[in-house]
Amino acid sequence: MANSTERLIERLVAEAGPVRRLRPPAIRAGLWLTAAGAAIALFVYVFADFGMFFRRASDAKLAIELIATLITGIAATFAAFELSLPDRSARWALLPLPPLAVWIGTSGYSCYRHWLSFGPGGWEIGESANCFVFILSASIPLGVSILILLRRAAPLAPIPVAAASGLSVAAIAAFALQFFHPFDVTFMDLGVHVVAVTIVVFAMPALERLATQRLPRQA
Amino acid sequence: MTETSDTESRWCGLMKAAQDGDKTAYDRLLREIAPFIRALAMRQHRTPDWIEDAVQEVLLTVHRVRHTYDPNRPFKPWLATITQRRCIDLLRRHGRTSARETSNDTAYETFPDPRANRPMEVYAAKEGLDEAIAGLPEQQREAVELLKLQEMSLKEASDASGRSVGALKVNIHRAIKSLRARLIGERTGGE
Numbered sequence: 349m350a351n352s353t354e355r356l357i358e359r360l361v362a363e364a365g366p367v368r369r370l371r372p373p374a375i376r377a378g379l380w381l382t383a384a385g386a387a388i389a390l391f392v393y394v395f396a397d398f399g400m401f402f403r404r405a406s407d408a409k410l411a412i413e414l415i416a417t418l419i420t421g422i423a424a425t426f427a428a429f430e431l432s433l434p435d436r437s438a439r440w441a442l443l444p445l446p447p448l449a450v451w452i453g454t455s456g457y458s459c460y461r462h463w464l465s466f467g468p469g470g471w472e473i474g475e476s477a478n479c480f481v482f483i484l485s486a487s488i489p490l491g492v493s494i495l496i497l498l499r500r501a502a503p504l505a506p507i508p509v510a511a512a513s514g515l516s517v518a519a520i521a522a523f524a525l526q527f528f529h530p531f532d533v534t535f536m537d538l539g540v541h542v543v544a545v546t547i548v549v550f551a552m553p554a555l556e557r558l559a560t561q562r563l564p565r566q567a
Numbered sequence: 568m569t570e571t572s573d574t575e576s577r578w579c580g581l582m583k584a585a586q587d588g589d590k591t592a593y594d595r596l597l598r599e600i601a602p603f604i605r606a607l608a609m610r611q612h613r614t615p616d617w618i619e620d621a622v623q624e625v626l627l628t629v630h631r632v633r634h635t636y637d638p639n640r641p642f643k644p645w646l647a648t649i650t651q652r653r654c655i656d657l658l659r660r661h662g663r664t665s666a667r668e669t670s671n672d673t674a675y676e677t678f679p680d681p682r683a684n685r686p687m688e689v690y691a692a693k694e695g696l697d698e699a700i701a702g703l704p705e706q707q708r709e710a711v712e713l714l715k716l717q718e719m720s721l722k723e724a725s726d727a728s729g730r731s732v733g734a735l736k737v738n739i740h741r742a743i744k745s746l747r748a749r750l751i752g753e754r755t756g757g758e
Contacts, residue, residue, distance in 0.1 A: 357598060367586050370637075434648045
């Protein structure tokens with residue numbers, strides 16, 4: 349063995365102490381979802397217009413869209429926690445794709461319906477700007493909190509983890525948005541959602557790199 | 568039980584003990600896994616230095632993420648994934664370095680100040696140095712002989728010469744200044 353490797357082993361052993369093992373990723377993902385869900389439920393309970401929401405929720409299309417958005421968020425959260433560990437399959441990244449396809453499909457259908465009703469007026473940005481601000485604002489606390497948990501795993505391939513966690517927080521923020529959304533998704537609205545979700549997904553790797561440069565906490 | 572499964576269960580046990588703070592187990596584990604990592608690294612790297620770099624990178628990563636290992640799962644896939652990822656990172660780093668940097672073998676021998684590029688012979692010329700020392704005033708020559716050539720401490724030199732420590736300090740300082748001026752003067756005068 350090379351002398352430098354020998355010295356490195358001696359140094360690592362000298363500074364090694366007991367470490368606190370990570371809990372299984374499914375449990376950690378479940379805990380985060382519970383905490384995020386409680387915070388969102390409180391926010392929705394205090395501020396949401398339930399009358400408007402229940403009127404819109406009677407539409408089967410909105411119900412499917414809501415469920416697909418929520419499942420995308422949950423699946424992406426589980427994927428992010430699984431992918432953060434070295435020995436888990438990369439195929440976990442595929443988990444949120446089916447509900448994501450349903451979410452995009454139902455949103456696209458809403459756009460089409462809106463375009464039929466309003467014609468070129470459907471391209472006006474209108475209240476979509478508020479949706480953009482809402483998704484970004486809700487994603488910040490959710491993103492920071494999920495990063496705090498993910499950084500403990502010090503992921504070796506941060507980009508898929510960051511992308512999955514970005515999709516997770518963006519989907520959950522979009523789900524919460526539906527409780528404050530007085531109209532169906534328009535073309536402009538869908539564009540704004542896509543931009544906001546993309547910003548969150550691509551901003552996460554940079555945050556992830558900053559967050560994962562740390563040693564494990566000693567027990 | 569096969570040798571492979573023996574190794575697997577032993578490494579798994581050693582890592583579990585290491586996570587609980589057993590330094591002996593950790594030392595044994597790192598020494599045992601180093602050849603395994605080296606064998607994996609050799610599949611992706613050819614240069615011995617790169618292979619050793621990869622082994623060290625993997626050991627550092629194992630140390631940093633050792634809390635992520637679940638003792639209920641096999642150890643080798645965990646280690647093999649870390650090794651594979653670190654080898655790829657290293658290949659990328661080497662690729663970037665070789666694309667952007669050029670090796671200059673004379674860089675360590677050449678400095679902007681021309682006086683710093685003097686050949687070693689100038690400093691190694693014992694005769695010239697002896698001559699320069701012999702040309703110093705008596706007290707300065709004595710200070711150089713005791714403090715520099717015989718490597719005495721200031722107190723020992725003071726006892727041996729009967730001069731005060733302060734006087735020795737002044738004389739050695741003046742002697743070094745004179746020697747430097749004379750040797751550099753000879754060098755630049757000769758160019």
